[in-house]
Amino acid sequence: MAFTRKDRINGIDLHYARTLAHPYGTRGKKTKFSFEKNFCKSLEKCFKEMFSHCPLGKPEVITTAGVFVNRAGSQHRHGTAFDFDGAFWGDYTMMTSNFMIDFELYLGMESFLRRHFGIVLNYVYNDQHKDHWHIDNSVGVAFSKNSRSKMLYLQATLSYLYQEEVVVDGLYGPQTQGAFNRVANKLGLRTGNPANSWMDYLELTGKIAFRLFETNKAPVRLLNNVYELIGDLPMERRVALAEALNSFRYHPVTDSWLASLEDNEDRLKAAIAAVV
Numbered sequence: 001m002a003f004t005r006k007d008r009i010n011g012i013d014l015h016y017a018r019t020l021a022h023p024y025g026t027r028g029k030k031t032k033f034s035f036e037k038n039f040c041k042s043l044e045k046c047f048k049e050m051f052s053h054c055p056l057g058k059p060e061v062i063t064t065a066g067v068f069v070n071r072a073g074s075q076h077r078h079g080t081a082f083d084f085d086g087a088f089w090g091d092y093t094m095m096t097s098n099f100m101i102d103f104e105l106y107l108g109m110e111s112f113l114r115r116h117f118g119i120v121l122n123y124v125y126n127d128q129h130k131d132h133w134h135i136d137n138s139v140g141v142a143f144s145k146n147s148r149s150k151m152l153y154l155q156a157t158l159s160y161l162y163q164e165e166v167v168v169d170g171l172y173g174p175q176t177q178g179a180f181n182r183v184a185n186k187l188g189l190r191t192g193n194p195a196n197s198w199m200d201y202l203e204l205t206g207k208i209a210f211r212l213f214e215t216n217k218a219p220v221r222l223l224n225n226v227y228e229l230i231g232d233l234p235m236e237r238r239v240a241l242a243e244a245l246n247s248f249r250y251h252p253v254t255d256s257w258l259a260s261l262e263d264n265e266d267r268l269k270a271a272i273a274a275v276v
């Protein structure tokens, strides 16, 4: 196999952030990684597509826990696997460990990963993958009900993005089928076996998730960013500022204004209408 060493893909710097000096969650340190050439090409194609649709555009940095790692029995040994920790834009950070609060951006990005990689192990797959996506091409991208990882992704999108009542358990049953059919109808896709329209489902879902993320960047998220910034201040400044911000945030008028913005059903309808 032919290899290539890179610390940049499509103009995005690759960093390592799993050391004491550069812990997980930071931008880390620019590092060269060994890739198998065809696998690297797939990553380039994937990132190009993903970030052309992402409302944040191309990130400055992607942190990866490794490409070529000498781990027995793993695709990493062949330079054909990538552990994706997080992405850093000028004014936004997406860490995969933040799935629960950032699932719109997370599932948007994952939808595009899945159009290029047959194996994507994610937050809901198991505890090992709560802080990174493992991606490789040891199987094809086609949907299969027997693939636990693809089933979990499908159920997570149905539940978190499309607001269907679905248990995310990796098992294909009538509940998942019913939810998929309802969503497929809304998206103009064939109902029945998701395998029939999988690539389209991934693309539309990716775009809709990004749209949801974009419309959710509004006040609640911005306010949370301010709280996060305050958390970094020295104690004496932090207390006074947090008190001032709290009196604004928990004022009854602010409360009802924020509540009025959180009509998720309308947000979903608008996102589908914008994309389909």
Ligand SMILES: [Zn+2]
Pocket: 076, 081, 082, 083, 133, 134, 135
């Ligand atoms: Zn991995």
